[in-house]
Amino acid sequence: MRDHLRGGRGERGGRIGRLLEHGDLRFLVLALLAEKPRHGYDVMRELEERTGGAYRPSPGVIYPTFSLLEDEGFVVPVAAEGGRKAYEATPAGKEALEANRAAVDAIFARLDEAAEHSSGARPKLQRAMQNLGVALRLRMQRGGVTEDQVDAIAGIIDEAAARIERT
Incomplete structure (x- = not known):
């Protein structure tokens, strides 16, 4: 435990991927x-x-996490655009942050390293795959799909797969 910001409340699991350790998200x-x-x-x-x-x-x-930090007196809600509740750090929160500056800097260093190793392509590909899945599901749910349309959709997907393999 680094200090009073540590603890198990409001956190799930011990690690999020390899980026965050237990309690890091609060920091x-x-x-x-x-x-x-x-x-x-x-x-x-x-x-x-x-x-x-x-x-x-x-x-x-x-x-x-917002609720936990608010309960600890480290953040307070403030008015924000569009009626969304925003939060800002309190003096006590800023003091706790400074008391743990080395730990916070280490967490941000891990995030920076993750960003350097991420080409940005993976999230784009995940989004594209999700878009394809949603489009296909919506089209099938709409109904009235003929056998010719099924063949055309399968052909489009097969052609995309072949083009990806050649890339």
């Missing part, structure tokens, strides 16, 4: 909120960007 969120007030999706996007797409926390992880 990351607090550090981002110390930079400027942010709402949950801002924090999620920022972490995704800082890892080159290697890690994007879910709302189910971020919002409980």
Whole structure:
């Protein structure tokens, strides 16, 4: 345990991939909120960007972390654009962050390293594959698909697979 910011409340599992250890997300969120007030999706996007797409926390992880930090007196909600609740670090939160500056810097160094090793292609490919799956499911759910249309869709997918192999 590094200090009073550590602990098991609000965290799942011991490690998130190889980037974050138990309790690190609390430091990351607090550090981002110390930079400027942010709402949950801002924090999620920022972490995704800082890892080159290697890690994007879910709302189910971020919002409980906000609540935990608020309970500890390290963040407070502030008004934000579009009615979304944003949070900012309190003086106590900034003090706790400074008391753990070496640990926070080490976490951000791991994120920077992850970003350097990520070409950015993996998240793009995951998004593209999800788009294909959604489009296919929606088309099939709409119904009225003829055998000729099934053959055409299969042909498109087979051609894309062949082009990918040649790339």
